[in-house]
Amino acid sequence: MKTITTRVEFLAHALAIEEEAAERYAVFADQMQVTNNPEVATLFREMARLEDEHARRIEEMSGDKPLPRIDPWAFDFGDAEPPEAVDYTATHYLMTPYQALGLVLNAEQRAAEFFQRIADGDGEADMRRLAAEFADEEREHVERVRRWRGKYPPPEPHWDEDPDPPNELE
Amino acid sequence: MEQLSTRQAALKPKDYKSDNKPVWCPGCGDFSVLSAFTKAMSAMTLDPERVAVISGIGCSSRIPAYLNVYGFHAVHGRALPVAIGLKITRPDLTVLVAGGDGDGFSIGGNHFLQACRRNVDITYVVMDNQVYGMTKGQASPTTAPDWMRSKLTPHGTRINPFYPLVIALASGANFIARASSNDPNGTARVIAEAVEHPGFSFVQVLSPCVTFRPEQRDWKKIVRPAPVAPTADPAVAARRLMTDDNFFIGTLFKGGRAPFESGFAPRAEVAGELERSFGLTA
Ligand SMILES: Cc1ncc(C[n+]2csc(CCOP(=O)(O)OP(=O)(O)O)c2C)c(N)n1
Ligand code: SF4
Numbered sequence: 304m305k306t307i308t309t310r311v312e313f314l315a316h317a318l319a320i321e322e323e324a325a326e327r328y329a330v331f332a333d334q335m336q337v338t339n340n341p342e343v344a345t346l347f348r349e350m351a352r353l354e355d356e357h358a359r360r361i362e363e364m365s366g367d368k369p370l371p372r373i374d375p376w377a378f379d380f381g382d383a384e385p386p387e388a389v390d391y392t393a394t395h396y397l398m399t400p401y402q403a404l405g406l407v408l409n410a411e412q413r414a415a416e417f418f419q420r421i422a423d424g425d426g427e428a429d430m431r432r433l434a435a436e437f438a439d440e441e442r443e444h445v446e447r448v449r450r451w452r453g454k455y456p457p458p459e460p461h462w463d464e465d466p467d468p469p470n471e472l473e
Numbered sequence: 474m475e476q477l478s479t480r481q482a483a484l485k486p487k488d489y490k491s492d493n494k495p496v497w498c499p500g501c502g503d504f505s506v507l508s509a510f511t512k513a514m515s516a517m518t519l520d521p522e523r524v525a526v527i528s529g530i531g532c533s534s535r536i537p538a539y540l541n542v543y544g545f546h547a548v549h550g551r552a553l554p555v556a557i558g559l560k561i562t563r564p565d566l567t568v569l570v571a572g573g574d575g576d577g578f579s580i581g582g583n584h585f586l587q588a589c590r591r592n593v594d595i596t597y598v599v600m601d602n603q604v605y606g607m608t609k610g611q612a613s614p615t616t617a618p619d620w621m622r623s624k625l626t627p628h629g630t631r632i633n634p635f636y637p638l639v640i641a642l643a644s645g646a647n648f649i650a651r652a653s654s655n656d657p658n659g660t661a662r663v664i665a666e667a668v669e670h671p672g673f674s675f676v677q678v679l680s681p682c683v684t685f686r687p688e689q690r691d692w693k694k695i696v697r698p699a700p701v702a703p704t705a706d707p708a709v710a711a712r713r714l715m716t717d718d719n720f721f722i723g724t725l726f727k728g729g730r731a732p733f734e735s736g737f738a739p740r741a742e743v744a745g746e747l748e749r750s751f752g753l754t755a
Contacts, residue, residue: 326487326508334499375486375512376662383656391508391654392681392690394499470498470609470684 306379308426313434315370318361319378320414324387325354331394331403338396338469343403350407354387381420386413397463404452411448415441483518486511491541500690502654502680503533506600509652509678510540510569512661517668524567527556529576531607533600533680536571550580553588553597560595561735567668568595575605578614578635588673589644594732596667596674599637600654602682602689610685622685637677639714642707642726647672649710650703650724654680655693659722666724672732679720692720699723 307313328351335344362370380386389406418438422431489511497503514524524542528534530549537544543566547555552570560568577585577599588597603620605611612626614635621629641649648670652660660678667674679696681689699721704710710726748754 322485330504330508331499333494334497334504337494337496338499374516374662374665376658378658383659390693391505391657392500392502392683392693395683396499398499 307421307424308430310427310430310433311365311368311370313421313426313430314361314365315373316378316380317418317437318358318365318370319373319375320380320385320387320417321354321358321361323385324389324410324414325351325358327388327391328354330391331389334394335396340396340398342400343398346400346403380417386417387411395463396469397465399455399458399462401452401455401457402462404448404455408445408448408452411441411444415445484515484521486515489514489521489541491539493538495535495539497532497535498684500681500683501532501606502602502678502682502689503536503600505654505657506533506571506598506660506678506680507536507539508657509654509660509664510536510571510598512658513664513668514542516661517665519567523565524569525556525559525563526569526571527552527559528570529572529581531573531576531605532682533571533573533602533606534576550576550582550584552576553581553584556595556597557588557591557593560593564594564734569664569668570595570597572599573606573613574599574601574603574615574635574637575613578637582614582635586640586644589641589646589675592645592647592672592730592733594671594673596648596664596676598664598667598676598678600678600680601637602680602686604682604685606682606685610682636714636719637675638717638725639711641675642710642714645673645730646675646726647728647730647732648674648724649726650674650676651719651722652676652678653692653696653722654678655696656722663724670727672728672730679722695720696722699725703727705729 307316328347332344332347332351335347387410389410393406415438418434418441422435422438521542526537526540526542527545527547528537529547529552537546545555552572556568556570601615603613603615605613611623612620612630616630617634618631619629621627638649648667650663650667652663663676667676679692681692683690703724703726705727
């Protein structure tokens with residue numbers, strides 16, 4: 304996180320994180336809709352809405368000052384992927400709400416850790432305060448998602464076995 | 474922070490996506506490559522009306538339908554000649570080609586060699602999953618010889634796989650790179666670099682087929698950045714490929730050959746002649 308030292312740099316990173324999370328969940332919701340898994344589609348759609356809402360709030364925080372434009376590969380996430388983005392290969396057409404929320408839970412945890420690292424770093428005091436607030440918010444999300452997931456049973460042992468597979472190796 | 478770009482934000486990556494929902498299997502690596510295309514186009518602030526993405530046939534070749542730029546879904550294996558023809562007649566366009574290892578290296582294999590030789594200024598992105606995904610899981614040229622999961626090759630193909638980067642270098646491609654769908658931002662960077670480099674640019678993207686090659690989900694544990702900077706010397710690039718295990722990612726080669734230009738101005742009457750000879754006009 305060497306290059307995130309000012310408030311605008313922080314907000315530019317936070318915005319990219321939330322926009323990417325919203326975009327991924329929207330893609331996953333479409334995937335589940337296309338493959339007729341409506342329950343998980345609704346769940347991902349709701350996550351996309353929440354992340355998008357968060358992104359818009361960050362935009363408002365930046366006020367009239369335009370945020371610096373950073374090429375997608377030049378962000379300093381400490382990793383190739385933004386912390387809140389779920390891996391594209393992680394979804395499955397037969398996945399259950401419990402599994403989907405497990406992915407969301409991990410993503411929220413990674414986001415909380417990322418913001419906390421910035422809060423504990425040596426950037427501007429104002430920026431570190433903001434990062435600590437974001438970390439708190441993400442931790443709250445972790446708890447909320449955990450409660451949400453508690454409403455669903457874990458998947459059955461052979462959850463991915465399909466008696467009538469749409470694609471069979473020929 | 475030095476990596477701040479001074480380019481003005483025009484369109485966001487999602488503005489380059491069309492309204493069509495991909496019908497790929499959830500988990501397919503091609504979702505990430507689609508995202509990389511849109512990120513590269515946004516970072517380069519490309520005007521969608523001045524971009525064309527040409528493809529052949531296959532799951533990966535569906536990409537033009539999911540983008541909000543000009544596109545052409547050509548017949549199987551023929552994306553490169555279509556794209557080359559377009560670029561020669563419309564040099565003002567940014568032309569990209571997208572497809573799979575089957576489309577590009579089996580039926581389209583000879584076009585690949587000639588496109589590398591000809592060095593027209595286009596970018597070719599191959600989503601390599603070492604299988605024919607669309608036709609339900611047959612071996613492709615990049616499949617390992619001992620892969621036995623297809624009924625067509627129950628004992629494996631037992632023939633030498635095709636090494637796309639080696640072939641591209643030997644045939645004269647002017648930019649050669651490998652990326653991984655596990656890193657959409659890194660893939661976007663390589664695509665942008667490839668577009669900006671003059672001449673024929675070739676990018677192999679390791680993009681898992683989670684349906685017919687589920688074991689490829691583990692590629693994310695194996696891929697790693699090549700520990701060397703790109704070279705402009707083909708001999709150095711060739712030596713590096715000798716020790717390549719096919720999982721190093723990054724830009725290998727950036728050559729200095731001048732791109733091919735036809736030297737002829739496009740003639741409208743040729744199109745008219747063609748239309749007449751095919752009986753399309755009176
Ligand atoms: C002339 C012709 N021959 C064969 C086919 C059948 N076919 C469709 S897609 C394909 C291979 C696709 O494999 P690849 O290019 O690796 O793409 P993927 O589906 O894996 O993304 C084949 C052989 C065809 N459509 N046209
Ligand atoms: S069959 Fe394979 S390549 Fe085709 S969409 Fe499914 S996962 Fe992707």
